[in-house]
Amino acid sequence: MKHLDEYRDGRVARALLDQIRAAVTRPWVLMEVCGGQTHSIVRHGIDQLLPASLELVHGPGCPVCVTPLEMIDKAHAIAQRPEVIFCSFGDMLRVPGSRGDLLTLKGHGADIRVVYAPLDCLRIARDNPDRKVVFFAIGFETTAPANALAVHRAKLEGVANFSMLVSHVLVPPAMTSILQSAQNRVQGFLGPGHVCTVMGFAEYEPIAAAYRVPIVITGFEPVDLLHGILMAVKQLESGRHEVENQYRRLLGRDGNPAARALIFEVFETVDRKWRGIGSIPKSGYRLRHEYRAHDAERLFEVEDVRTNEPTICISGQILRGLKKPHDCPAFGTACTPQHPLGATMVSSEGACAAYHSYRRHLGEAAR
Amino acid sequence: MCLAIPGKVVELFDRKGLRMARVAFGGIQRDTCLEYVPEAKVGSYVLVHVGMALSVVDEEEAARTLELFREMGQLDELDSPQETER
Ligand code: SF4
Numbered sequence: 001m002k003h004l005d006e007y008r009d010g011r012v013a014r015a016l017l018d019q020i021r022a023a024v025t026r027p028w029v030l031m032e033v034c035g036g037q038t039h040s041i042v043r044h045g046i047d048q049l050l051p052a053s054l055e056l057v058h059g060p061g062c063p064v065c066v067t068p069l070e071m072i073d074k075a076h077a078i079a080q081r082p083e084v085i086f087c088s089f090g091d092m093l094r095v096p097g098s099r100g101d102l103l104t105l106k107g108h109g110a111d112i113r114v115v116y117a118p119l120d121c122l123r124i125a126r127d128n129p130d131r132k133v134v135f136f137a138i139g140f141e142t143t144a145p146a147n148a149l150a151v152h153r154a155k156l157e158g159v160a161n162f163s164m165l166v167s168h169v170l171v172p173p174a175m176t177s178i179l180q181s182a183q184n185r186v187q188g189f190l191g192p193g194h195v196c197t198v199m200g201f202a203e204y205e206p207i208a209a210a211y212r213v214p215i216v217i218t219g220f221e222p223v224d225l226l227h228g229i230l231m232a233v234k235q236l237e238s239g240r241h242e243v244e245n246q247y248r249r250l251l252g253r254d255g256n257p258a259a260r261a262l263i264f265e266v267f268e269t270v271d272r273k274w275r276g277i278g279s280i281p282k283s284g285y286r287l288r289h290e291y292r293a294h295d296a297e298r299l300f301e302v303e304d305v306r307t308n309e310p311t312i313c314i315s316g317q318i319l320r321g322l323k324k325p326h327d328c329p330a331f332g333t334a335c336t337p338q339h340p341l342g343a344t345m346v347s348s349e350g351a352c353a354a355y356h357s358y359r360r361h362l363g364e365a366a367r
Numbered sequence: 368m369c370l371a372i373p374g375k376v377v378e379l380f381d382r383k384g385l386r387m388a389r390v391a392f393g394g395i396q397r398d399t400c401l402e403y404v405p406e407a408k409v410g411s412y413v414l415v416h417v418g419m420a421l422s423v424v425d426e427e428e429a430a431r432t433l434e435l436f437r438e439m440g441q442l443d444e445l446d447s448p449q450e451t452e453r
Contacts, residue, residue: 003373003412003424012436019439036370089417117418119385119400139417142371145403146419157383194371197414197422220370223436249429250373250414250422259403259421 003249007221016226017049023233027053029185030232031178031321033171034140034192035062035349036220042354044222046229054233057185057321058354060174060277061192063139064091064347066319068273069307071167072097075136077302078165079110085128087121088136090114095346098308118150125154125162134296137164142194144168144285145259148266151287151294165296168285169272171195172203177280178320179211186321188232190225191217193247198263200255204243212241219247266291276316276343313342318351325355332356371416373424374399376409390415 006012032038038058041047047056060066076097079086086102093102093114106112111131115121118135125133137147147164154162171192178186191204196217208215214235218228228246235242245251263285272284287295312330317323325331325344335341337353344350348357374390379401381387390399390413399413404420407413412424 002375003429006429006433012439015436015439116397117400119418142416142421145421146400146417149400149402149419153385194414194416194421197371227432227436249425249432256403256422258405262403 004221007219007223009223012223013226016223016230020054020226020230020233021051023230023237024051024054025237027055028187028233028236029055029057029321030188030190030229031057031059031186032190032218032225033059033061033175034190034194034220035059035065035347035351036194037190037192037218037225038062038351039349039354040220040222041225042351042358042360044225045358046222046225050229054229056229057324058318058351059178059189059321060274060319061140061171061195062344062347062349063143063169064095065315065343065350066169066274066276067092067095067138067167068275069098069309070273071138071165073099073307074297074302075165076100076102076105078134078296078300079105079112081132081300083132085111085113085124085131085133086136087113087115087124087133089138091347092136092138094340096340118146119153121150122153122157122159122162125159129161131161132299133162134300135162135164137166137168140169140171140192140195141199141263142192142197144263144267145198145256148259148262151291152262152266154294155291160293163294163296163299164287166267166286167272168267169274170269170283170285172207173280173283174274174277175204175207175215176211177277177283179207179213181320183322184320186213188214188236188241189216190228190232191215191243193217193219193224193250196245196247196255197251198256198259200251200253200260201243201245202253208241208243214241215243217243217245217247217251219250274319276313276319278316310341315342315344315350315352318344325352325360328352332362371414371421373412373414376401376407376411376413379409388413388420390420 267285345352374392378389413420
């Protein structure tokens with residue numbers, strides 16, 4: 001298919017790898033921010049094709065992984081109510097809360113529906129006027145435009161039985177929090193291409209300048225990733241620290257202003273807790289007061305949930321680039337995609353799940 | 368979750384005042400909301416995430432990037448475009 005095949009071309013990939021090998025003279029640590037990039041890197045074995053001195057560490061950019069346990073437990077409490085139709089993206093269904101997951105609740109009779117698009121929930125709400133339709137609105141900036149439009153339309157059209165449980169997270173504050181850590185190892189970033197189609201990349205410029213790190217906004221196909229790595233390595237080797245855009249075919253500096261305008265109309269910034277990491281200031285969205293009639297957190301009084309997280313899990317260190325899945329004693333044994341113990345095993349975009357599905361737990365690939 | 372893929376706009380329509388399109392991803396077609404990309408036309412490639420088009424593929428930039436790759440290696444084979452799809 002056009003605009004996919006070209007970016008999976010093995011000849012281009014080999015040419016880029018040669019250039020990367022020629023450019024690297026010292027050890028460097030790069031972080032890809034986005035879980036989709038992690039998945040693509042591990043799937044195509046890109047990290048293993050790179051020169052040994054060039055290390056990729058995997059960032060916190062998997063929204064399913066970082067949704068806090070408290071929020072998952074809240075979602076489960078709401079989903080169990082008899083008057084509720086609980087709508088969610090499919091990849092949230094197997095995420096373990098303190099007591100089970102949505103799929104199990106569904107098996108016990110809760111009305112839980114998987115939606116492809118948030119707008120679909122409005123149709124479900126119109127078709128079921130006597131029920132309360134709640135959408136679990138998680139995601140990064142990429143997903144915010146669709147979620148914002150759904151709740152905006154609900155207000156406009158007076159769909160009173162539609163609400164959203166919002167747990168949105170934002171990339172730049174997470175990058176800043178990684179860079180501020182005393183143990184930080186990351187020297188450059190592959191920036192989140194899809195997030196930037198919405199947000200543009202102006203907000204990354206102060207980060208690159210303040211922490212003197214190159215940030216290359218990068219796409220998701222193998223050739224995009226190799227190209228982004230090459231651009232970041234060239235910056236590191238020449239002592240530059242700029243924001244560069246590898247993903248030019250899909251975004252410019254300004255992203256999508258129309259989408260952003262609606263996001264800011266509907267959402268406001270709040271401190272958010274990230275699963276495995278902890279609270280990060282100003283790192284998420286919640287609904288503005290004007291949308292309180294559609295805010296599930298206000299509509300459903302959920303008694304303070306007491307959470308229960310396994311202590312063996314080191315996903316917090318993995319999400320900050322300090323450890324790799326192999327470093328966890330539970331990886332591939334007590335913790336598998338079928339029985340995930342922690343944040344980074346729950347979604348296919350989490351580093352532990354990606355390593356596991358491409359059989360890195362068997363050790364053949366450990367470097 | 369942040370997966371977004373390019374697809375080709377095959378038909379435009381209106382749903383309750385929202386600008387919508389049928390978008391083809393290889394063999395499958397899906398209804399996609401075009402509210403944020405008013406410039407998309409039939410034949411445009413749009414990047415779609417959870418039913419929402421987020422940007423339009425800039426064909427000039429796409430060609431420029433491919434040209435860059437061509438210059439990097441002896442990638443003359445790339446000059447013959449793959450007519451796999453239309
Ligand atoms: S393998 Fe499981 S327990 Fe270990 S860090 Fe990954 S998610 Fe946590």
